[in-house]
Amino acid sequence: MENLNLNKHISGQFNAELEHIRTQVMAMGGLVEQQLTDAISAMHSQDEELAKRVVAGDAKVNAMEVAIDEACVRIIAKRQPTASDLRLVISIIKTISELERIGDGADKICRTALEKYSQQHLQMLVSLESLGRHTIQMLHDVLDAFARMDLDEAIRIYREDKKVDQEYEGIVRQLMTYMMEDPRTIPSVLTALFCARSIERIGDRCQNICEYIFYFVKGQDFRHVGGDALETLLTGKNGTPPATTPTE
């Protein structure tokens, strides 16, 4: 993991503490990525055992969020960070909240693994698996971008969510036809539908993490600003260079 600009601190101890928190965030991210990967596998292969392991593993994700949150509050109280250090801590507090909710999403996806699908309906899990792989990749990439505070990557991933949304809309339409063709399948198809929605929400959460990267790097809140301002962010038309240049 790169050290960003942390080396500038006079206090080596402060430096070490910030770095320790970042390491914890990356560890939590790695765990959540594994949980999501396992959840998608469990759903697709109808693996009840794996699903149960994911559900049990969510407690560890939750515990990591609480521990990192405490460490962040402690570092604010003790070191009184300002400027980019404070933005880093605030970005971390918000990012781990998204990671925790992605963990909850993995837990919800696992419910599909316990559903008994007919051979015909197992077919629909193929498109769910494809949507799942898409969000796993997004999560993987956004964690990588967060580790390096890579603005360009964050912008790319932010845009990627539109594709996830389109894929999800297609799945909803497909699932509706299953229900219409055979109303007896409605309960189990609804389970798949809620699963699809949980997966789609993970794309949104990755997009939120991108916004925290924007905030850290540019020192400005880009939430809710819409496409044009984002375009400006991407092409640098607003004339303000990144507040921090990531060290590669």
Next chain:
Amino acid sequence: MENLNLNKHISGQFNAELEHIRTQVMAMGGLVEQQLTDAISAMHSQDEELAKRVVAGDAKVNAMEVAIDEACVRIIAKRQPTASDLRLVISIIKTISELERIGDGADKICRTALEKYSQQHLQMLVSLESLGRHTIQMLHDVLDAFARMDLDEAIRIYREDKKVDQEYEGIVRQLMTYMMEDPRTIPSVLTALFCARSIERIGDRCQNICEYIFYFVKGQDFRHVGGDALETLLTGKNGTPPATTPTE
């Protein structure tokens, strides 16, 4: 609005700044409550105009979140709060994020207002309206509890969410029967189902705000701790008195 323990500050300016942020949070809460109330009305009375006003109003909620967030980061950087002041600021940062998402929920509920339901299916909106009223009350109460940092109220509201969940489960079952009876209604019933889910999620977000009240008052993170620890929190069996006593 009560002043909590803010009067203890040597700096009257700091005091005023913190109080100003709290006032902004309550204003944001009031707006979100109005948005939710209007969304439920628009859904129930199929009022397209009102729905459009709610959708347009969401931008104001978003702008308030960004403004309060900035004020919080500024006060951390400038005043370097510790102990209960820092917990208050952290609780506010997290609470406004929940409020913003409740605002998004109101926006989503409004989509139902634009759906064309048959006379028979308008019936199902009655149960959605009842669920909606339930969450409006929860939101109203939790904002009130937040203003007074009232631990007992927060615990009561936290428990209330179970009833919302049960009501939601009942609605899902009811909506499934509609779909099974007449598969042609599936698309519009699904819209109602997603609406019900958005309403149910608002109960979860109110529950999250309760957890931030616990955190502020008790100085300890009660997330993910489960029913027993909450029971202990309620009855004070853990022997630690509240870190701060709200001034009524």
